[in-house]
Amino acid sequence: MNSARDPRIAIVGAGLGGLTCARVLQQHGRHVTVFEREASADARPQGGTLDLHVDTGQAALRAAGLLDRFHALARPEGEEWRVLDFADATLLAHQGPSAVGGRPEIDRGQLRGLLLDSLTEGTVRWDRPVTGATPLPDGTCRLLFRDGTAEDFDLVVGADGAWSRIRPALSQAAPRYTGVTFVETGFDHCDTRHPDLARLVGNGSMLVKGAGRSLAAQRNSNGHIRAYIALREPENWHVAAGIDLDDQRAVRTYLLRMFDGWDESLRYVLSNSDSGFINRPLFVLPAPHTWEHVPGVTLLGDAAHLMPPVGLGANLAMLDGSDLAHALVAESGIGDAVRAYESIMLPRSIEAATSSAPGLDHLVPATAS
Known part of the structure; x- marks a missing residue:
């Protein structure tokens, strides 16, 4: 009892x-x-x-x-949100921090x-x-x-x-799998090492959307930016593509192809991150x-x-x-x-x-x- x-x-x-x-x-x-x-x-x-x-x-x-x-x-200040156009990185919407x-x-x-x-x-x-x-x-x-x-x-x-x-x-x-996978990566000392990306992200978060593809980046403390490459793909997309997730160079190359046609300042997220790529399929x-x-x-x-x-x-x-x-x-x-x-x-x-x-x-x- x-x-x-x-x-x-x-x-x-x-x-x-x-x-x-x-x-x-x-x-x-x-x-x-x-x-x-x-x-x-x-x-x-x-x-x-x-x-x-x-x-x-x-x-x-x-x-x-x-x-x-x-x-x-x-x-x-982290409440700030910026939404950019994938083709030219122009600002589509902006929400500042709450008063x-x-x-x-x-x-x-x-x-x-x-x-x-x-x-x-x-x-x-x-x-x-x-x-x-x-x-x-x-x-x-x-x-x-x-x-x-x-x-x-x-x-x-x-x-x-x-x-x-x-x-x-x-x-x-x-x-169950949602049909969406996040691939996570990161940038250190962003204001000095990655100043252009830091300006795009601002003090809070940045979102860029395309068909079945999105990029999201958020400023963390200590000058770190964490980025998520969002893919509407099968859970084992990397298997179908013949990609070994431990081969970081192969992952980077494949992701760059998936974001072909996006503005180069946004593709920077894929080509110049400091950390590797972590595959995170989303479940609910x-x-x-x-x-x-x-x-x-x-x-x-x-x-x-x-x-x-x-x-x-x-x-x-x-x-x-x-x-x-x-x-x-x-x-x-x-x-x-x-x-x-x-x-x-x-x-x-x-x-x-x-x-x-x-x-x-x-x-x-x-x-x-």
């Missing part, structure tokens, strides 16, 4: 949603353990820049007591570091990969680890992203994605509602984490808390997933607009 006095709570995944949940729980004196498969906080780069929305990501940080620290790191700083940008790694630093030492157990979760007859849940060990908890929270190992305990849904969960309540286990973030990368995912994951933590504090039992959380989160995620689906078509149109 669940212990209402001192419940055993495990969060699987030290991403933004799971860490937000852990932080809010600890603020209210609740014990929580986060299990993360990566070996350390800096085991891999954490991705690009995020715009945090007032009513979602920022609301979660306010609940976590971290909003002021966020604003000290955030870049309000009130409504959606300031922050590097994902900086935000994750802010959350990690706010937790009690030892909260995150690094290098602890999970293989699954088994709900038990008494309403608890057994967490299974790669090394063959297991631990039982009153609640297991799957915050482990697109390929969640916890999701199968609740749902048989699996991510079916929408709507829902499940019947199962005692002892729930999901948040991409594990619950994987969507196209159109600015909602991280914000919703953090709000999920905050809402779940508050429910666990406010309700008398874990079962009631999880039901209360799911009654809010599931309708919200269905609405967001449905509304975000056209966003990817807008970002990477199938035909010239």
Whole structure:
């Protein structure tokens, strides 16, 4: 039976949603353990820049007591957007930063570091990969680890992203390929090493769209620009093309051919990046994605509602984490808390997933607009 006095709570995944949940729980004196498969906080780069929305990501940080620290790191000027013509790189549309700083940008790694630093030492157990979760007859849940060990908890929270190992305990849904792949690359010290590209991107983000092809670039902190080459192609486009993704020169040559006819100042993104190319096919969960309540286990973030990368995912994951933590504090039992959380989160995620689906078509149109 669940212990209402001192419940055993495990969060699987030290991403933004799971860490937000852990932080809010600890603020209210609740014990929580986060299990993360990566070996350390800096085991891999954490991705690009995020715009945090007032009513979602920022609301979660306010609940976590971290909003002021966020604003000290955030870049309000990063809200700027520029849309350019692919044929001659002329400016088609421009949106400057909000006068009130409504959606300031922050590097994902900086935000994750802010959350990690706010937790009690030892909260995150690094290098602890999970293989699954088994709900038990008494309403608890057994967490299974790669090394063959297991631990039982009153609640297991799957915050482990697109390929969640916890999701199968609740749902048989699996991510499906969207038909769009991002190929990521980057530029260091952009203002001195790549000044023309820096001017095109500005203080925020640049978007250039063609038929089945787009280029997006975003300014990160410390003079870095992260760029995404978006392709509306089969998931294994490189196999059909005979391209070895480890052969960076071959990838670069092939991508340049795919963007033949684009302005040379834009093709610079393909020909002169400082880092290699990382292939990132985009997946989504079916929408709507829902499940019947199962005692002892729930999901948040991409594990619950994987969507196209159109600015909602991280914000919703953090709000999920905050809402779940508050429910666990406010309700008398874990079962009631999880039901209360799911009654809010599931309708919200269905609405967001449905509304975000056209966003990817807008970002990477199938035909010239």
